[in-house]
Amino acid sequence: MSHPSSTAELPSESHSRLALRIFYILLALAAFSVLISIAGRLLGDTISTVGHTDNAQVVETVIGNNVLSVPANFIRFEKQRAGGEARRLDLYMRWPDLAGYSTGSRDDFNHRGGSRRILFLALETQAMSRDMSDRFDPIYRRLIDLPGTPAIAGLRSYRFAESSGYMNEILMVGDGVDGRPFVARCLTGQVAAESLAPCERDVHFGDELSLTYRFPAKLLGEWHKLDAEVLGKMQEFLRTGS
Numbered sequence: 001m002s003h004p005s006s007t008a009e010l011p012s013e014s015h016s017r018l019a020l021r022i023f024y025i026l027l028a029l030a031a032f033s034v035l036i037s038i039a040g041r042l043l044g045d046t047i048s049t050v051g052h053t054d055n056a057q058v059v060e061t062v063i064g065n066n067v068l069s070v071p072a073n074f075i076r077f078e079k080q081r082a083g084g085e086a087r088r089l090d091l092y093m094r095w096p097d098l099a100g101y102s103t104g105s106r107d108d109f110n111h112r113g114g115s116r117r118i119l120f121l122a123l124e125t126q127a128m129s130r131d132m133s134d135r136f137d138p139i140y141r142r143l144i145d146l147p148g149t150p151a152i153a154g155l156r157s158y159r160f161a162e163s164s165g166y167m168n169e170i171l172m173v174g175d176g177v178d179g180r181p182f183v184a185r186c187l188t189g190q191v192a193a194e195s196l197a198p199c200e201r202d203v204h205f206g207d208e209l210s211l212t213y214r215f216p217a218k219l220l221g222e223w224h225k226l227d228a229e230v231l232g233k234m235q236e237f238l239r240t241g242s
Contacts, residue, residue: 051078052101052109059083060239064125065207067239073100074237076120088124095119095219095226098233111196116216119230120197123209131204133180136173140183144171153221155182168192172199174223182223192217203231206238 056071062085072081076090101109108117144158151157155174160166174182187198197214205211
């Protein structure tokens with residue numbers, strides 16, 4: 001008759017070890033969940049600031065014969081915050097205070113909740129001898145359906161002819177200053193609804209620079225103020241040129 005080995009575990013001991021093993025597994029899972037939660041919060045903050053900086057240190061950039069001194073938190077792309085000579089400088093700012101990025105304005109710059117308050121600007125050497133205002137009579141007038149229709153804040157809206165190449169766009173024109181009209185192109189339809197800044201205007205700036213700024217369509221109602229204040233703000237950054 002055989003006898004149980006002296007090394008065999010009693011059922012109670014086996015159950016105790018199994019319970020202890022399960023306890024350690026559950027403890028590890030709980031700790032892992034806490035780490036995931038903490039990492040998620042930290043990562044969430046990181047994602048919301050990707051590409052942004054609240055550093056207001058002035059960066060000096062040279063484009064052609066122009067020297068611009070712009071706080072880093074106005075410059076959209078990290079690689080452009082190094083300064084020096086450049087072909088192009090991309091900026092952004094919040095309307096209506098025309099301020100650069102800050103932690104307090106993070107939601108606006110990340111467009112949370114459908115926020116549409118950010119202007120996008122680009123400075124580069126002129127590619128054309130005429131800016132958008134000067135192109136209206138000799139160029140745009142030939143491409144639009146006249147006489148157009150009255151629109152918001154004294155603007156007139158023109159549809160582009162099908163043969164113009166400007167698909168899903170309209171031209172918005174208003175009586176500007178010094179006999180030069182305010183002219184902007186705006187996207188229409190679903191494309192416009194999905195765009196953060198569906199309207200675009202370019203003007204000559206500084207010494208042979210072109211300034212293009214894109215803005216939300218709702219700001220067409222403030223086009224006088226918008227145009228004057230954007231140009232005024234950019235003039236603050238310009239250290240040379242006229």
